[in-house]
Amino acid sequence: MTALNPIADNIALIQQHIEQAKTRFQAAQQVTLCAVSKSQPAAAIRQAYEAGQAVFGENYLQEALAKQQQLNDCVIAWHFIGPIQSNKTQQIARQFDWVHSVDRLKIAQRLSDARSAELPPLNICLQVNISEEASKSGASGQEVLELALNIKQLPHLRLRGLMAIPAPQHDLDLQRDQFRQVHALFEQLNAQGLQLDTLSIGMSGDYQAAIAEGATLVRIGTAIFGARQPKPANDSDLATKGAV
Numbered sequence: 001m002t003a004l005n006p007i008a009d010n011i012a013l014i015q016q017h018i019e020q021a022k023t024r025f026q027a028a029q030q031v032t033l034c035a036v037s038k039s040q041p042a043a044a045i046r047q048a049y050e051a052g053q054a055v056f057g058e059n060y061l062q063e064a065l066a067k068q069q070q071l072n073d074c075v076i077a078w079h080f081i082g083p084i085q086s087n088k089t090q091q092i093a094r095q096f097d098w099v100h101s102v103d104r105l106k107i108a109q110r111l112s113d114a115r116s117a118e119l120p121p122l123n124i125c126l127q128v129n130i131s132e133e134a135s136k137s138g139a140s141g142q143e144v145l146e147l148a149l150n151i152k153q154l155p156h157l158r159l160r161g162l163m164a165i166p167a168p169q170h171d172l173d174l175q176r177d178q179f180r181q182v183h184a185l186f187e188q189l190n191a192q193g194l195q196l197d198t199l200s201i202g203m204s205g206d207y208q209a210a211i212a213e214g215a216t217l218v219r220i221g222t223a224i225f226g227a228r229q230p231k232p233a234n235d236s237d238l239a240t241k242g243a244v
């Protein structure tokens with residue numbers, strides 16, 4: 001622990017809380033910590049990286065590309081977790097290792113077309129919308145099987161699992177109720193032979209509940225980096241809807 005790198009302290013604390021949640025809820029799965037660095041400067045990512053964190057999530061393409069360039073000496077797994085506009089699919093497919101926010105076949109096709117055959121397949125999570133009205137993004141429970149089966153056929157993608165952002169709740173049981181529905185959907189897809197291994201659920205305010213319900217990857221921003229800066233007005237991604 002060093003006062004010089006509070007980001008390192010926060011990561012250590014969250015890793016501890018993840019282990020505690022696994023013990024408390026008898027959750028045997030491995031849980032990957034994805035550090036959500038949207039609106040944080042490259043220097044903050046570097047501090048986390050120097051503390052051993054190598055998985056980062058970004059929401060805005062232009063912002064992410066600029067930071068990737070500043071960090072090109074680091075071995076980082078980059079996860080795209082923001083809403084995807086179809087004119088951004090080319091660069092997303094080339095510059096990221098994972099995309100969590102796929103909710104339409106058209107976007108998946110474009111990502112597959114743009115992914116270079118020399119790179120490993122792009123890892124994909126389907127974003128699902130369990131609490132239908134809470135968020136505009138995400139495929140409904142009924143759409144998701146057909147979408148998953150279609151994506152499974154695309155040559156340069158590897159379908160890994162589901163991602164969800166349920167409505168914020170403060171009560172652990174209410175948080176768990178929502179995540180349980182995502183987990184049930186995940187199990188249904190696996191019963192259809194889809195072989196999914198990634199359940200991307202849980203953020204700073206609810207990751208313990210997500211772990212209780214089977215999260216294999218939690219996406220944590222503010223609990224690591226502190227409050228986010230407002231986005232600069234000249235950012236070309238500003239038009240992107242659904243910014244959190």
Ligand SMILES: *Cc1c(COP(=O)(O)O)cnc(C)c1O
Pocket residue numbers: 036038059081082165203204205219220221222223244
């Ligand atoms: C911003 C964001 C997060 C991180 O949220 P925190 O509450 O800061 O942990 C996780 N997932 C997605 C999709 C996000 O947009």
